[in-house]
Amino acid sequence: MEGQELPYVLIDCIGGRYGVYEDHAEFLEKHFHLITMKEYLENKKFLSKKIRAIYMWYHKPVIKEELLQSLPNLKIVASSGVGIDHLDLNLLSRYGVKVSNTPFVVSTDTADLGMALMLASSRRLVEGYQIAVSPDTEYFPADWLGAEVSGATLGILGMGTIGYKVAERAKAFEMKILYHNRNQRNKEEESAVGAIYCKKIDDLLQQSDFVLLSVNLTPQTHKLIGKRELELMKPTATLINISRGLVVDQDALVEALQNKVIKAAALDVTYPEPLPRDHPLLKLKNVIITPHIGSATKKTRRLMMENMMESIQAGLTGLPIPNEVLL
Numbered sequence: 001m002e003g004q005e006l007p008y009v010l011i012d013c014i015g016g017r018y019g020v021y022e023d024h025a026e027f028l029e030k031h032f033h034l035i036t037m038k039e040y041l042e043n044k045k046f047l048s049k050k051i052r053a054i055y056m057w058y059h060k061p062v063i064k065e066e067l068l069q070s071l072p073n074l075k076i077v078a079s080s081g082v083g084i085d086h087l088d089l090n091l092l093s094r095y096g097v098k099v100s101n102t103p104f105v106v107s108t109d110t111a112d113l114g115m116a117l118m119l120a121s122s123r124r125l126v127e128g129y130q131i132a133v134s135p136d137t138e139y140f141p142a143d144w145l146g147a148e149v150s151g152a153t154l155g156i157l158g159m160g161t162i163g164y165k166v167a168e169r170a171k172a173f174e175m176k177i178l179y180h181n182r183n184q185r186n187k188e189e190e191s192a193v194g195a196i197y198c199k200k201i202d203d204l205l206q207q208s209d210f211v212l213l214s215v216n217l218t219p220q221t222h223k224l225i226g227k228r229e230l231e232l233m234k235p236t237a238t239l240i241n242i243s244r245g246l247v248v249d250q251d252a253l254v255e256a257l258q259n260k261v262i263k264a265a266a267l268d269v270t271y272p273e274p275l276p277r278d279h280p281l282l283k284l285k286n287v288i289i290t291p292h293i294g295s296a297t298k299k300t301r302r303l304m305m306e307n308m309m310e311s312i313q314a315g316l317t318g319l320p321i322p323n324e325v326l327l
């Protein structure tokens with residue numbers, strides 16, 4: 001409203017790999033007074049009482065207790081994306097700070113990426129590209145074959161919104177779909193996509209040609225896939241991870257890939273991100289890695305920003321917060 005001061009909202013920075021996009025910042029500045037971390041640190045005395053919300057774009061700024069102590073009027077943290085493993089919800093709740101995320105707008109793109117990774121890995125797109133552009137390689141190497149996706153068995157670990165969207169896509173590829181959910185079995189969704197519920201993860205691992213991880217990272221799913229689980233998979237199977245790197249024991253994965261315990265891996269997430277340049281996963285031919293781009297399309301990132309803006313506005317005016325994350 002005219003004459004009224006815009007609410008002060010803390011962001012990490014504008015621009016760069018994890019910074020708020022410039023066009024998003026331009027839009028947000030119509031509604032908020034954006035303060036970067038740098039500005040905040042330079043003028044802490046004045047700003048600490050002013051800031052009422054944090055706009056947390058790609059897990060930044062990092063929120064530690066010290067920051068919360070210095071922001072007495074902080075009401076809400078709006079976090080981009082669906083995963084909230086980077087937030088200490090108990091700590092935030094102790095400081096009376098509400099949290100929101102953007103779960104629904106990211107699911108379609110993330111599911112698309114899961115399919116893209118499965119297809120790229122099975123049909124060896126990255127290697128194929130290298131063959132096509134390399135002047136020295138034989139153009140159609142005789143024994144250079146991929147594996148078929150259509151008709152193969154896909155095991156989805158974590159049939160939430162993203163997992164379900166992967167299943168819808170896999171159905172169109174005539175795949176046999178298995179799934180496992182720790183907590184709920186959804187019979188309606190299951191029959192809509194023709195998926196078969198596996199009560200035991202082990203059954204899913206043993207039967208799948210592709211195992212796709214779309215679980216949240218929680219203490220229960222931390223390193224859910226380790227040496228034992230990899231050994232249960234078929235030697236011809238591929239592991240696809242669109243959830244969080246820490247859902248997989250990465251050392252065990254490297255070993256399994258080097259020793260051909262499983263055939264391949266296609267990963268949008270690792271730990272750390274990015275991997276150190278000399279990491280063994282970057283040297284293996286049977287691995288495809290993308291830089292955590294599940295939601296990285298123009299439209300989705302814009303929707304995420306709009307969701308976050310709406311949550312902050314609701315949080316600051318006492319209205320119900322869309323996509324509030326409850327403890």
Ligand SMILES: O=C(O)[C@H](O)CO
Nearest residue numbers: 080081082083106294
């Ligand atoms: O959780 C998500 O939506 C993305 O992986 C970014 O954190």
